[in-house]
Amino acid sequence: MAEKNVENSPDQSRRSFLKYTGTAIGGVVVGGVIGSAISGGFTKKSTTPTPSPSPSASPQAQAGMDYNRAPMFFNQAQLQITEAAAERIFPKDESGPGATELGVAFYIDHQLASPWGVNARTYRTGPFVKGEATQGDYLSIQRHELITMGLQSMEETSKSKYTKSFVELAPEEQDAILTSMEKGEINVVNGVTGKTFFNQFRVLVMEGVYSDPLYGGNKDMQGWKMRKYPGNQMSYTNIMDKDQFAVMEPRSLHDHFVH
Known part of the structure; x- marks a missing residue:
């Protein structure tokens, strides 16, 4: 039986590679983490100056950015209509900022993107019967559909009545459309009136003003500060x-x- 050649075994070849790599290919390995460990470089200060971070990457610049104010559900047009309508419901005045500054549109957007927007915990089996005036509607559509269709109805009404987008209207013209929605004079879809949309939208606006900033609204807790909450x-x-x-x-x- 031939004697086994230990010197040429795979394990021996690998050990030889690891042994000589640091010296034979020093520019590749010694210059890296392995080379630093071999030469005691973990405790040695580098002579290469550390490049200073760019202003855009500074902690101060990062701290000033609010990543919570980004749309997760709305497209840009829907976000702008929501912002304009919310500002008319909770406008800026001498008491403090309005819905726009408080980020209410982002709160509404985040809610519609959440399980709440698709009625995840709501009983959804029909029949969907129109309720009494004191009961409200048992909706056959989901909440995010109610809001987006309501916004679309507002936009269509604005263009047919004033030949302009809702966001381009004067405040009194925006108020007129919102009042029509509140009175149920504008239909949304499948018998769902603007009143149902307006009531839900108004609740969302007030939640966005006073909810914890963690959810997208009440920017810098200004809604709470106005109430000394x-x-x-x-x-x-x-x-x-x-x-x-x-x-x-x-x-x-x-x-x-x-x-």
């Missing part, structure tokens, strides 16, 4: 014994996550 505080023990109203800097759920 403290937001999500961990404890009130430090003010429980005070007789006068205590104004607290509001806190978001996000504050508890990052601290």
Whole structure:
């Protein structure tokens, strides 16, 4: 039987490769992480100056960006109509910012993109019977369909009545269309009136003004600050014994996550 040639075995060849790679091909390996470990470079300071980060990548610039204000459901036209309509329902005045500055349109957009927008936890089996005036409608369409079709009806009404897009109308003209929706004078689809759309839309606007900023609206907690609402505080023990109203800097759920 021939004697096994250990020197030429695969394992020996691999060991030889690893042994000599660092010296024979030093420019490739020694210059990298393995080479740094071999030469003690993990504790050695590099003589190559570290390039300074660009202004766009600075922490200060990143901190000023609000990634929560990005559409997840609406297209650009729908987002603009939503923003314009929400501003008429909650306009800016001497008390503070309006729906636009508070990011309400993004709150509505995020809600429609969520399971809530497709009625994920709602009983959805018919018959879909028109309810009494005190009951409201049992909708045969999903919430995101109600809102998008309502916005489309507003846009069509605007173009037929004023020959302009809703976002191009004067405030009083926008109010006139919203009033018609509120009164049920404009149909949305399948017997669903503008009143149903308006009631749901108005609720969403108010939620966007006063909900936690984590959900896209109430930017910088300005909605809470207008009401002197403290937001999500961990404890009130430090003010429980005070007789006068205590104004607290509001806190978001996000504050508890990052601290």
